[in-house]
Amino acid sequence: MCGRFTFDIPPELLVGIFGLAEAPVTTPRFNIAPTQIVPVIRQYADGQNHLDHLRWGLIPSWAQDVSIGSKMINARSETVTEKPAFKRAVRYRRCVVPSSGFYEWLTEGKVKTPWYIRLKDGSPMVFAGLWETWKSPEGDVESFTILTTAANGLVEPLHGRMPVMLSGDGLLTWLDRNTTNPAGLVHLFKPYPVDLMEMWPVSSMVNNVRNDSAELVVSLRGDPTLEIGRDMASRRGKHYGID
Template sequence: MCGRYNLYSSVELLLEQFELTNGDFIEFSPRFNIAPSQEVLSVVQGETGNRGGFLRWGLVPSWANDPKIGYKMINARAETINEKPSFKRLLARRRCLIVADGFYEWKKEGKQKTPFHIRLKNKLPFAFAGLWDRWDQNGTVLQSCTIITTEANELMKDIHERMPVILTKESESAWLDRSIQEEEFLKSLLVPYDSDEMEAYTISALVNSPKNEGIELIKSI
């Protein structure tokens, strides 16, 4: 699963890496403890190129009666994404990238949970595969998203059985391309990232509380 992550790269780097066409409208501060229900930087395909913006983390389907359902839908399983009613229709037309520098996972050993920070070895930002939807009822509009997860790669297996789908640069383009709607092809992009290009290390228990923030959260101990 993926329940907490961070994003602290400069806006300039993100504009370049994700080829955003609306960079003048994107403002955010470094975040080291992004949690569900918060606004997260996402990328979708626009009419003239990639557009960045903010979505609430925790998918609220357009047909939902209560937006609180989003708290239960922070993640979507890649294996069944084309079967679940909440995700099937979004797979064809509402795919997005969710931008991150790293994410957190907790290794369970008995009653103890040890937090880890996981990132790319090159320390560059990357994109989780995501889906988004628009909920509009009683004058309230909410645009929200979910992060897709898959089975753990060799690096992650010792920490947790699942991990978020991290897209390669090539698969990012295909994932955003709205002209591509073939389910099996799209599902073929949702695979574990190459563990040789990733690293994981233990960090302070400060990350356990979403209220804590700051660069000290990603320092190795």
């Protein structure tokens, strides 16, 4: 599953990857947790991609209250076309969730150690997501979920699931509003290549959602401090063909 992730992506890189009309205003985040408001990318009816801020944890339109959202932070890609909460969203309400990386925990006896997982070249990860609108007396609530698939060989020792990650034509296909047949999306639900990813153990400070700083993603192995600065924009874009 994916229950915690980070977002530290320069606005100009978001523009380059997703073809946004203008650079969005964003804030670096290093400990995003369920029910929080998160940047996601959606394609509007005019065919233009937009960055919006949605609540993490999908609330179906038929839900009685928002509490169900905390149980729907992830959706299994293998059954997403069958579940009532997701089967229409996978046709008509798809989104992607840009991320710098995500956390999983290694359990050894009674000890759980958090690990940080990212792409080797530092480029953004792009998670496949679904979104929904829930109407309340106070106004509409837009929320999303992250699709998961079987873990690859890197992540599997930590957890049996990992986010569905998109790139290239797969990213374009997922965002394309003209694609409404789920059968044309199934090929995207495969584990991401192991050789493009890396991970390392990090501080247990990430266990507390109130902690949110670049210190959370620094390796405990004694490696040089991970460079998180905005000056990494050019290097991060190489994975998506952006210089």
